Amino acid sequence: MSAAPRTGAVPVVVVGAGGMGRAWMGVVLASAEARLVGVADVVPGAAEAAVTALVEDEGRRAGIAVGTDGVEVARAAGAEAIIDVTIPEAHHPVTAAALGAGLPVLGEKPCAATLAEAVSLAGHAEASGRLFMVSQSRRNNPHLHEARRLAEQLGGAGIVDTRFFKAPHFGGFRDAMRHPLIVDMAIHAFDAARVIVDGAPVAVRAISHSPSWSWYDGDAAATVHITYSTGAVHAFTGSWCSPGQETSWNGDWRISCAGGTVTWDGETPPRAVTAEGAVLEGAVPAEDARWELDASLAAFCAALRGGPVPDGEVHGNVWTQAIVEAAVRSADEDRTVTLAEVLDEALTAARALPGPEGVLDALSRWEDGAAGLHAG
Numbered sequence: 001m002s003a004a005p006r007t008g009a010v011p012v013v014v015v016g017a018g019g020m021g022r023a024w025m026g027v028v029l030a031s032a033e034a035r036l037v038g039v040a041d042v043v044p045g046a047a048e049a050a051v052t053a054l055v056e057d058e059g060r061r062a063g064i065a066v067g068t069d070g071v072e073v074a075r076a077a078g079a080e081a082i083i084d085v086t087i088p089e090a091h092h093p094v095t096a097a098a099l100g101a102g103l104p105v106l107g108e109k110p111c112a113a114t115l116a117e118a119v120s121l122a123g124h125a126e127a128s129g130r131l132f133m134v135s136q137s138r139r140n141n142p143h144l145h146e147a148r149r150l151a152e153q154l155g156g157a158g159i160v161d162t163r164f165f166k167a168p169h170f171g172g173f174r175d176a177m178r179h180p181l182i183v184d185m186a187i188h189a190f191d192a193a194r195v196i197v198d199g200a201p202v203a204v205r206a207i208s209h210s211p212s213w214s215w216y217d218g219d220a221a222a223t224v225h226i227t228y229s230t231g232a233v234h235a236f237t238g239s240w241c242s243p244g245q246e247t248s249w250n251g252d253w254r255i256s257c258a259g260g261t262v263t264w265d266g267e268t269p270p271r272a273v274t275a276e277g278a279v280l281e282g283a284v285p286a287e288d289a290r291w292e293l294d295a296s297l298a299a300f301c302a303a304l305r306g307g308p309v310p311d312g313e314v315h316g317n318v319w320t321q322a323i324v325e326a327a328v329r330s331a332d333e334d335r336t337v338t339l340a341e342v343l344d345e346a347l348t349a350a351r352a353l354p355g356p357e358g359v360l361d362a363l364s365r366w367e368d369g370a371a372g373l374h375a376g
């Protein structure tokens with residue numbers, strides 16, 4: 001018989017006190033469902049600095065443990081879970097160590113630095129019996145879910161078209177990436193489309209390029225077609241170096257259904273026009289609607305308190321990372337890449353990664369890459 005879920009706010013440690021880690025600290029500090037009991041960052045002094053910057057009240061500050069190792073801080077603070085907001089390369093070691101120590105994890109996207117590590121983390125979650133949820137925050141947008149509801153009313157999404165055109169000058173790591181748009185940004189649109197489209201992604205065809213005026217080293221523009229098991233198609237076209245008439249950060253969406261079309265600008269409620277010309281205005285989100293990081297945290301804490309498994313649970317999220325990996329390979333090799341290909345390779349590589357025996361046992365039970373994710 002499994003133990004009854006604990007009650008009350010979930011005591012959590014935020015691991016990684018960089019830009020996004022500080023955003024997460026703010027969300028936890030404002031939450032009724034979670035309580036910030038610790039912060040860890042591998043850089044000595046970074047966790048202390050973040051706590052000093054964000055927590056004004058001295059008494060409250062004293063109740064927050066700090067250190068350089070997530071599991072050690074969690075133990076010292078009596079935490080029940082960690083939020084992994086480290087750099088992608090650290091997601092696998094940090095999350096695997098926490099799960100192995102019996103701590104559920106809410107992790108920032110991407111699930112891990114590689115698809116093989118993401119599959120491995122699904123194995124760690126199975127072996128530990130602990131929840132590992134990936135926060136892909138842009139899917140927590142009430143307008144997006146309203147767009148899905150409207151599409152359902154019109155018979156379901158058959159063609160989903162996303163246009164994303166912006167011109168940010170970030171500087172830093174994105175400027176040096178080989179596929180900055182696909183890997184760092186389009187991942188959100190690929191994931192959001194999975195909210196709208198039924199079925200599993202099956203194959204990806206991508207073309208990426210570098211406009212002559214681009215200030216990125218890698219390909220800042222791409223067109224990606226994703227076909228689904230239901231026959232639906234998601235077509236994404238985007239650029240990170242297109243000034244003028246920029247789209248929203250969520251992109252600009254058109255969803256074609258048998259009974260009409262839904263459009264969404266990524267910022268305001270979607271609207272639909274039926275085949276007969278009737279206009280259906282999407283509902284304005286309720287005042288108490290949960291958005292982005294706050295919604296991820298709420299779903300994670302609810303699950304730890306006996307609620308449903310959240311849709312960001314690792315097995316569900318790995319599909320999004322598999323689309324990214326297939327898109328990069330398709331663009332590099334100029335061919336259609338199936339999800340089965342990248343997932344089977346990732347499973348083989350994940351089984352070869354060092355880790356506790358239970359993880360290999362868990363991954364050995366996966367018939368193939370996709371079957372393991374369906375079963376999760």
Ligand SMILES: NC(=O)c1ccc[n+]([C@@H]2O[C@H](COP(=O)([O-])OP(=O)(O)OC[C@H]3O[C@@H](n4cnc5c(N)ncnc54)[C@H](O)[C@@H]3O)[C@@H](O)[C@H]2O)c1
Nearest residue numbers: 016017018019020021041042085086087088090108109110
């Ligand atoms: N959802 C979104 O819209 C969004 C936006 C930005 C970043 N992100 C994601 O958030 C994560 C963090 O991004 P960021 O911009 O905050 O990066 P960052 O480089 O500003 O911060 C990362 C921090 O993690 C720390 N760190 C690295 N390895 C560690 C380890 N083993 N243990 C503890 N701390 C460690 C670093 O010292 C650094 O302080 C990334 O996965 C990124 O993709 C998501």
